[in-house]
Amino acid sequence: xxxTYEPRIVGFLCNWCSYAGADLAGTSRTNYPANIRxxxxxxxxxxxxLFIVKAFQLGADGVLVAGCHPGxxxxxxxxxxxxxxxxxxxxxxxxxxxxxxxxxLEWVSASEGKRFSEVVSSFTDTLIKMGPRSS
Amino acid sequence: xxxxxxDNNLRSWLKELAxxxxxxxxxxxxxxxxxxxxxxxxxxxxxxxxxxTAVSPKGCFFPLSETMFSIxxxxxxxxxxxxxxxxxxxxxxxxxxxxxxxxxxRVFLAEPTDTHYKEKRDRTILIxxxxxxxxxxxxxPSVGGGPANPMYLDILLTQTSAGYIVQATTGKxxxxxxxxxxxxxxxxxxxPPHVTPVPLEGVSEMMRRNFDSPYWDRVADRCLHCNICSYxxxxxxxxxxxxxxGKDKIDRVRSWESCQSAGFTMIAGxxxxxxxxxxxxRQRWYHKLLYFxxxxxxxxxxxxxxxVRSCPVNIDIREIITDVQKLNV
Amino acid sequence: xIETIRNxxxxxxxxxxxxxxxxxxxxxxxxxxxPVFIYKPYMVGxxxxxxxxxxxxxxxxxxxxxLKTAIVVKPCDSRGINLLINEHQLDRESxxxxxxxxxxxxxxxxxxxxxxxxxxxRVCLHHTPAVYDVLVGEPQPETASRDYSxxxxxxxxxxxxxxxxxxxxxxxxxxxxxxxxxxAGCYCQECFVDELDPLWVGIRSGPEDNxxxxxxxxxxxxxxxxxxxxxxxxxxxxIPLMLANRKLEKxxxxxxxxxxxxxxxxxxxxxxxxxxxxxxxxE
Numbered sequence: 001x002x003x004t005y006e007p008r009i010v011g012f013l014c015n016w017c018s019y020a021g022a023d024l025a026g027t028s029r030t031n032y033p034a035n036i037r038x039x040x041x042x043x044x045x046x047x048x049x050l051f052i053v054k055a056f057q058l059g060a061d062g063v064l065v066a067g068c069h070p071g072x073x074x075x076x077x078x079x080x081x082x083x084x085x086x087x088x089x090x091x092x093x094x095x096x097x098x099x100x101x102x103x104x105l106e107w108v109s110a111s112e113g114k115r116f117s118e119v120v121s122s123f124t125d126t127l128i129k130m131g132p133r134s135s
Numbered sequence: 136x137x138x139x140x141x142d143n144n145l146r147s148w149l150k151e152l153a154x155x156x157x158x159x160x161x162x163x164x165x166x167x168x169x170x171x172x173x174x175x176x177x178x179x180x181x182x183x184x185x186x187x188t189a190v191s192p193k194g195c196f197f198p199l200s201e202t203m204f205s206i207x208x209x210x211x212x213x214x215x216x217x218x219x220x221x222x223x224x225x226x227x228x229x230x231x232x233x234x235x236x237x238x239x240x241r242v243f244l245a246e247p248t249d250t251h252y253k254e255k256r257d258r259t260i261l262i263x264x265x266x267x268x269x270x271x272x273x274x275x276p277s278v279g280g281g282p283a284n285p286m287y288l289d290i291l292l293t294q295t296s297a298g299y300i301v302q303a304t305t306g307k308x309x310x311x312x313x314x315x316x317x318x319x320x321x322x323x324x325x326x327p328p329h330v331t332p333v334p335l336e337g338v339s340e341m342m343r344r345n346f347d348s349p350y351w352d353r354v355a356d357r358c359l360h361c362n363i364c365s366y367x368x369x370x371x372x373x374x375x376x377x378x379x380x381g382k383d384k385i386d387r388v389r390s391w392e393s394c395q396s397a398g399f400t401m402i403a404g405x406x407x408x409x410x411x412x413x414x415x416x417r418q419r420w421y422h423k424l425l426y427f428x429x430x431x432x433x434x435x436x437x438x439x440x441x442x443v444r445s446c447p448v449n450i451d452i453r454e455i456i457t458d459v460q461k462l463n464v
Numbered sequence: 465x466i467e468t469i470r471n472x473x474x475x476x477x478x479x480x481x482x483x484x485x486x487x488x489x490x491x492x493x494x495x496x497x498x499p500v501f502i503y504k505p506y507m508v509g510x511x512x513x514x515x516x517x518x519x520x521x522x523x524x525x526x527x528x529x530x531l532k533t534a535i536v537v538k539p540c541d542s543r544g545i546n547l548l549i550n551e552h553q554l555d556r557e558s559x560x561x562x563x564x565x566x567x568x569x570x571x572x573x574x575x576x577x578x579x580x581x582x583x584x585x586r587v588c589l590h591h592t593p594a595v596y597d598v599l600v601g602e603p604q605p606e607t608a609s610r611d612y613s614x615x616x617x618x619x620x621x622x623x624x625x626x627x628x629x630x631x632x633x634x635x636x637x638x639x640x641x642x643x644x645x646x647x648a649g650c651y652c653q654e655c656f657v658d659e660l661d662p663l664w665v666g667i668r669s670g671p672e673d674n675x676x677x678x679x680x681x682x683x684x685x686x687x688x689x690x691x692x693x694x695x696x697x698x699x700x701x702x703i704p705l706m707l708a709n710r711k712l713e714k715x716x717x718x719x720x721x722x723x724x725x726x727x728x729x730x731x732x733x734x735x736x737x738x739x740x741x742x743x744x745x746x747e
Binding site: 166199353362367390391397445446449451454 | 523
């Protein structure tokens with residue numbers, strides 16, 4: 001029997017947009033891979049880089065941070081801060097030997113159920129192609 | 136007459152030991168010398184002229200972190216850590232580090248015995264290497280040791296131009312000595328290298344009298360309260376215990392901890408009996424120079440010089456000892 | 465030079481009763497320097513300044529918050545003062561800064577002074593303090609070209625090699641937290657490794673725990689590290705921490721056009737943002 005590799009993705013979704021987007025994907029019966037484990041956060045700005053590093057330490061193959069589109073943040077500017085943090089964390093993790101493709105930042109609004117499904121599908125595909133983490 | 140082993144034979148013996156035992160020896164990589172597990176193939180590249188390792192070998196018995204036991208997900212089933220019967224040979228340990236282990240023995244092997252420590256201690260053989268290049272900050276003879284002191288070791292090797300003189304001091308050591316690889320030669324033990332002494336007379340008594348001296352706060356001014364001094368020390372043995380939740384079990388983990396860190400004496404409710412930098416710094420010196428001698432008779436220091444060398448802000452135990460002797464009561 | 469420092473320190477102490485001058489004195493090895501705290505004007509004679517004054521003294525200002533303090537700083541250390549004022553940790557009024565134009569430090573360790581510059585000094589850009597009340601020495605021009613060849617070397621190897629390299633480096637970490645304690649930017653009341661609930665990292669040491677500690681430490685200093693190199697200098701097991709810090713320094717300069725500690729007013733990158741930025745570099 002051939003075992004297929006199923007990557008594990010930890011998804012930090014903002015309560016106001018992306019989590020609602022994921023909900024919409026569900027209620028509108030849009031398929032998306034079950035590889036993602038969702039953690040609801042009040043805002044993508046709540047995602048401390050440590051959460052991301054900790055997820056990787058505990059064995060995540062990929063981490064998705066998703067929030068409202070720029071300008072749409074419920075708290076007006078949380079996602080701008082996230083953008084800066086993740087923007088710096090990605091090259092840094094890459095430098096330490098953890099491929100930056102394993103960390104994604106995406107904007108998914110509450111009306112973008114389909115987009116959420118696409119994001120998770122394409123991320124899962126990327127991770128399958130990359131194979132399991134060597135570290 | 137002394138028994139001599141030449142370098143070639145020594146290395147082939149070590150290779151043989153690496154087969155049968157877990158061999159631990161000083162290894163230099165990235166410019167840092169540390170005691171590490173070595174394979175037979177690495178024996179030829181071992182540097183036997185090293186000055187003291189960056190961190191003492193106490194971790195072989197009292198690891199930086201060790202799981203004491205685990206509890207299964209049912210919350211009842213206790214899982215003992217996996218232990219191995221394989222014996223360990225620590226090769227190339229300097230007499231000061233062996234003395235450090237002997238100091239920790241007094242605490243961890245006293246009743247009630249620390250079983251995790253004893254288990255590792257019992258299956259370890261210490262093959263020492265007399266120190267032929269003491270650092271300027273070393274002062275082992277002042278604390279009862281010496282660069283070629285065979286005490287606390289199973290076997291001591293002393294380098295001479297003709298090879299290494301082998302002295303087996305314990306039963307374990309005598310059993311292990313490779314008779315076939317040695318030869319009897321009329322070569323005397325070389326005189327031990329000079330080590331600058333630090334006069335220790337009356338230091339414990341002066342410590343007892345000067346607990347409240349403002350001196351401690353003045354030294355603490357520059358102390359950073361990192362744990363470097365206690366972590367590199369061959370005879371500091373404080374630890375802390377935490378429970379770590381795993382996927383299917385909870386591990387109870389014991390790790391090194393130091394009296395210098397801010398949370399060390401913090402107790403439930405937030406009270407800290409040693410709240411200031413001065414009080415924390417003072418504790419380390421009092422433990423070494425007063426409390427330990429009161430309990431066990433000897434100063435808790437082997438004169439290895441590591442804390443002197445590693446301290447980022449030059450808090451020097453030799454200077455502390457000299458200063459304390461001069462303090463006005 | 466040293467006479468000027470001593471005179472300024474003495475003058476200041478005479479005017480500021482109860483104040484303290486933080487500077488350098490000769491260490492117990494008789495050749496290198498160590499920090500000294502001077503409370504009385506007659507004690508200024510022990511102050512020294514030479515190529516072995518490697519320590520960044522600005523960390524000590526955190527122990528003297530609100531107290532009148534004079535401090536001897538090199539250009540890199542002076543950025544620590546700006547950083548701490550910018551982050552509302554210090555009050556500029558209570559500090560008297562004796563800035564020293566830096567000739568570059570030697571790679572000095574206890575009992576031994578190597579005949580080569582300290583690694584941070586090889587890539588140093590600013591030779592005149594960024595903040596001072598009195599300047600000792602003639603202002604020197606800045607070095608214009610940045611040298612990130614050390615970072616580029618790591619960037620140049622494959623991701624697997626990078627992974628193996630850092631794993632090997634972090635594996636020897638003994639978690640003494642010397643790097644944290646010496647760092648002017650590390651002043652959290654409770655560090656994330658000391659937190660018990662949740663137990664992020666805790667006291668356990670091991671390859672994975674060391675990995676998260678070292679990444680966490682470096683990233684908390686991203687766009688904040690002033691490049692004083694103290695963490696790397698104090699590390700008892702020689703982990704090249706500046707190699708990690710400097711990657712973040714380089715990236716934050718590229719992404720945010722920001723250099724920490726150059727003044728006490730510019731908002732740090734993680735406290736501000738630009739609406740139109742994308743932060744994805746073309747690859």
